[in-house]
Amino acid sequence: MPSPLQSASFYAQLLQHISGLYPDANEDLIVGAITGEFDRGELRSPSPNVELWSEADCMLITYGDSIVAPDEAPLVTLKRFLSDHIKDTISSVHILPFCPFSSDDGFAVIDYMRVNDELGEWEDITAIADSYRLMADLVVNHVSSQSEWFQNYTQGKEPGASWFFEANAGDDLSQVVRPRASPLLRPTETPDGMRHVWCTFSHDQIDLDFRNPQVLLQFLRVIRLYLEHGVRIFRLDAIGFLWKEPGTTCLHLPQTHEVVRLLRCVLDRFAPGTILITETNVPNHENLTYFGNRNEAHVIYNFSLAPLLVHALLTGTTEYLKRWMMSMPPAPLGCTYLNFTASHDGIGMRPAEGLLSDDEQLQMIEAIRRFGGRISTRRGADGSERVYELNVSLFDALKGTVHGEDDWQVDRFMCSQTVMLGLEGIPAIYIHSLLATSNDEEGLNRTGHNRSINRHKWDDELLRKQLSDSSTNQAIVSNELLRRVHIRSQQPSFHPSATQFTLQLTEPFFAFWRQSQDRSQSIFCIHNMTAEIQTLRLADLNLISLNQWRDLLTNSTFDDLTESIAVQPYQCLWIANS
Structure with a gap:
């Protein structure tokens, strides 16, 4: 259970968010409604002590x-x-x-x-x-x-009558950015007369x-x-x-x-x-x-x-x-x-x-x-x-x-x-x-x-x-x-948070380097982005000679770090030291 101090801190934080959004509303009432909704009964949730993600995640x-x-x-x-x-x-x-x-x-x-x-x-x-x-x-x-909310809007009933964004004829909408070329506003008849509701995506999707x-x-x-x-x-x-x-x-x-x-x-x-x-x-x-x-x-x-x-x-x-x-x-x-x-x-x-x-x-x-x-x-x-x-x-x-x-x-x-x-x-x-x-x-x-x-x-x-x-x-x-x-x-x-650097190999290659958080493992990710065989000089990777390097995808090893290898069309290499 959270301590009283933690509870007070959370309440203050939530109050700050509500104040920023609804400065004219009864902020305590809204915060109470939120906490009341989530305080009723236990929720199945992950352990807070478990890492949010790892290399095993996909x-x-x-x-x-x-x-x-x-x-x-x-x-x-x-x-x-x-x-x-x-x-x-x-x-x-x-x-x-x-x-x-x-x-x-x-x-x-x-x-x-x-x-x-x-x-x-x-x-x-x-x-x-x-x-x-x-x-x-x-x-x-x-x-x-077709939702009940919008049907209620058209009938002037709650929940819904005050839930949709309306625009007026004189509103400046010239700067609006949206991902569709269809008309932004949908004329809709309501008990209060014709209204124009906002539709960022389509006239079936009411904002x-x-x-x-x-x-x-x-x-x-x-x-x-x-x-x-x-x-x-x-x-x-x-x-x-x-x-x-x-x-x-x-x-x-x-x-x-x-x-x-x-x-x-x-x-x-x-x-x-x-x-x-x-x-x-x-x-x-x-x-x-x-x-x-x-x-x-x-x-x-x-x-x-x-x-x-x-x-x-x-x-x-x-x-x-x-x-x-x-x-x-x-x-x-x-x-x-x-x-x-x-x-x-x-x-x-x-x-x-x-x-x-x-x-x-x-x-x-x-x-x-x-x-x-x-x-x-x-x-x-x-x-x-x-x-x-x-x-x-x-x-x-x-x-x-x-x-x-x-x-x-x-x-x-x-x-x-x-x-x-x-x-x-x-x-x-x-x-x-x-x-x-x-x-x-x-x-x-x-x-x-x-x-x-x-x-x-x-x-x-x-x-x-x-x-x-x-x-x-x-x-x-x-x-x-x-x-x-x-x-x-x-x-x-x-690991999603492991170090990453872009490598500057010759043009046909797209390559980057990843290193584990404890620095024990390095992987050079090499990709031939063409339909032609390309030559890769291992020396360009600056591989440390004390390590044994291998391609994780083929399990092949590289004994001579000065050699050049032929990388097949669209072949990918994960060259790792362990």
Whole structure:
């Protein structure tokens, strides 16, 4: 139990957050409502003395129904796939929104307190949480137009009548930044007449108004429910858009950061060991602000990695990837990055702004189009449309280079995943990367939504056949990727907080050095980013001759540290001293 002094300190801290958000409200009443919600009964939570992450951590990102079987709840099918194929190689699972929804494959939530009947039940969520550290989405910015809250809004009833952000005809919205080109405001008839509600993403996703403390309290109730069912990582979806003020960009406003700090404060107190992740698909310098002063997100997404890594593999040019790596600060103590190369969305291009020139981006876009990908746009503050993301299966995005398709798809793809596995932070693998899934043209044609191209639903029986046939891309990629994840999990130099330095090898190579926190182990991560054999001079690595060096991926040793070795197309080396 916390001491009275600790309780007083927490109360004062929480009061400070509430005062910053709601200076005109009854602050003591709001704080009392928060503590009352979390003080009722014990919560299952990790031990506060257990390290938040280690080299053994790796996450799988999946929809609840990425694998389906006849007459079986998809969450049950997913649990069986995890037990049979993943086992304990991967430590954490991110199940994308699993609540009832009306659009955007789950991100237009109808009811946060229920599991979608088409996926399963709460007990299915808990069963997965019993075996893996479970991450769930907290879709805080908006809610479905079909939700009870918004239906109440249209009828002037609470809860809901005062829960949605409205704009007036005279508001200055010229600076608003958002990731869509659709109209921002949705005319809506209410008992008080026509109102215009804010829709950052779509007219089915209505933005909530966090200026009303009741909205905040409702989401704290959702958090508590999720904790009760075993969720240990919360992903704050689209958090950067949370607070709105006409006349501003309505992005990353100070109140938004205050909300994140408040959530962190509550979780640290009532569920210590729970991890908070912010999802902000924006340029790197903006993304980094969500670490706060080590008092906001524990983890932020490394959004710039995917477009820069894909660009490097498509062009064979590592200049931009190296430049970004050298500019990345180590994560603050107690924080880290989530590294990913593919997700349920596309390859975000906004995080590449200022890092890749317009010409470099255009070259990359044309290659992705040739490989069957699609392009999604956003509307800038000046009203112009800009590329927002590339919609494509990562496996197909790497079926060739800017010069066209070739025979190196699997090797190139494995190189992309191996780079991710070696970097500072926690790696996160999208299920369709693990399964080498190609573009889902049928799904795209069925829904008409570009993102459907990378949201395939595997038939369970067919997938099992593919994985049991060693000649298929599914078996080749999945088995080798899981093997590399397993090797990674045993190396202290791959601890998320271990030291990292970018190496300045010749252009075809992308390389970096990791060193364990106790300095007992070093790993040189070398990647040939081209379809040509490249020569690596071991002397360029300055390997200490007193150590025995070996490549962890092939288990081959290096006895002559002055020799040059031939690195095959897209080959990766993890040269370690122990």
